[in-house]
């Protein structure tokens with residue numbers, strides 16, 4: 001099946017009611033046929049529904065469909081993008097371990113990695129996504145993950161997958177890519193040698209800013225990298241909380257299985273079935289929307305580039321952008337709807353962000369409705385001046401999430417707000 005067909009049909013087998021739309025299985029729990037069957041489910045001798053904190057038939061369709069779009073092996077949905085990122089880290093790292101993180105990541109990922117997991121004893125070491133050679137000197141035997149974004153938010157840099165995966169593979173370390181901005185439509189990191197993909201489904205997946213959600217997808221045969229690898233003892237030694245189960249001994253995708261059986265079980269950041277249903281509706285039109293978001297963003301980036309008040313524009317689809325060639329290589333269908341541009345000062349950026357009429361002042365991305373954000377006073381407000389600089393967020397930076405309105409109307413709105 002081709003991508004657009006996968007987005008509409010994959011993962012859904014019509015049941016006896018033969019409903020065209022995927023049903024919302026709004027339930028907390030499931031009746032067991034008998035105690036033997038219940039025991040078999042708990043022992044994983046059979047796979048089936050136990051409790052919605054672990055699995056749900058509506059969420060299952062979302063997970064299967066998303067994993068197929070990413071060309072991965074299996075997916076597990078979470079209640080938010082942040083919980084997906086946290087679970088991806090917590091699935092491999094514990095106190096005393098470290099992870100290597102790109103400096104240019106979403107502000108929440110910076111606070112999670114720099115502060116929150118530090119309190120759990122996990123250290124984060126940072127590298128410049130534009131300079132992957134900084135990764136290798138940071139690696140030691142306690143390094144468990146290399147985490148970066150395919151298109152970074154809000155600095156709009158582009159990851160050099162080839163360089164990163166080469167280094168990671170040399171040291172048998174898992175790579176984890178936040179693919180929220182690109183979506184699986186514009187980029188499939190698992191086909192480029194990455195091991196795990198995480199998403200905020202709250203963005204382009206719903207496409208209309210309707211619900212919070214997240215997703216983790218693992219690549220096919222991730223087991224070959226984990227099995228017998230001393231970095232990943234949790235996958236190779238008996239799990240005492242699961243009758244001594246060894247994840248890499250099973251014929252099941254080990255990474256997402258462990259997120260489900262261990263982290264969803266114990267921490268429970270599970271999406272509601274209704275929200276999973278919303279993501280499924282969003283996926284149906286995702287391939288069409290991402291092409292249009294990208295086309296419109298490129299036109300707007302070209303307009304901003306010629307505006308006298310704009311110091312610089314970050315959009316990898318622009319020929320003048322330092323990542324143009326990487327973007328053509330990794331995102332040939334388009335470079336998504338996110339762009340940022342820099343104005344002279346914090347005050348000027350605030351004035352423009354306060355003046356647009358179609359672009360709404362909102363801290364979100366990936367909505368059909370266009371959004372303008374001033375990161376230094378909102379999403380990145382908690383970052384220190386040094387962290388701001390490292391995340392590529394100057395005070396005069398404005399981020400746009402270009403929606404699906406008429407492109408000329410959006411340009412007129414920006415022209416008026418900027419003032420000529």
Ligand code: PLP
Nearest residue numbers: 080081082106153180200202213
């Ligand atoms: N990753 C990226 C790239 C994001 O932009 C965001 C939110 O803006 C997140 C993760 C966090 O996702 P959520 O808000 O669904 O927790």
